[in-house]
Amino acid sequence: MNDHISADDFAGLWADARGLYFAQGFPPYASPAWQQLHPDDPARLAAALDAAEKWRKYGDEEGLLQWFMDALGRGYRPEGRPAAVLAELRKPQPPHQLQATPGWPPIRIPGGRGRYLTYDEGRAAA
Incomplete structure (x- = not known):
């Protein structure tokens, strides 16, 4: 058991x-x-x-x-x-926006046909 x-x-x-x-x-x-x-x-x-x-x-x-x-x-x-x-609280909420963060692996985008969201150091600083 x-x-x-x-x-x-x-x-x-x-x-x-x-x-x-x-x-x-x-x-x-x-x-x-x-x-x-x-x-x-x-x-x-x-x-x-x-x-x-x-x-x-x-x-x-x-x-x-x-x-x-x-x-x-x-x-x-x-x-x-x-x-x-x-x-x-019962009212619909906007969908959560995925955001890649440093140190985490790429995030597969749901319904994105195999696309991944990855962290880009240059884009984060901009």
């Missing part, structure tokens, strides 16, 4: 793999469609594994929904920014 995979990641990967092994397209756990499945149907177990994994990742669903309701009731905005500031 790689050092960069944590135990939580491993548990999630295992649950996802087992859920897909048992069934695909299963109904949500404890839903009316889930309750109508035969007790031995693999989709029941897949849905239970999926629900357990979501609980492990996100915790109490009712608590999460309550947090969303509280946040919306307080006029929550990401990072506390007003709506006008967020609207300004």
Whole structure:
């Protein structure tokens, strides 16, 4: 196992793999469609594994929904920014202009049919 995979990641990967092994397209756990499945149907177990994994990742669903309701009731905005500031941030920005710098290798120009932007000492001083 790689050092960069944590135990939580491993548990999630295992649950996802087992859920897909048992069934695909299963109904949500404890839903009316889930309750109508035969007790031995693999989709029941897949849905239970999926629900357990979501609980492990996100915790109490009712608590999460309550947090969303509280946040919306307080006029929550990401990072506390007003709506006008967020609207300004959503406006299209001009494309970034590539600029070669000393010490860096040539930059391939996207869509430039193999052309590269290179640093030119004389052009930089001008």
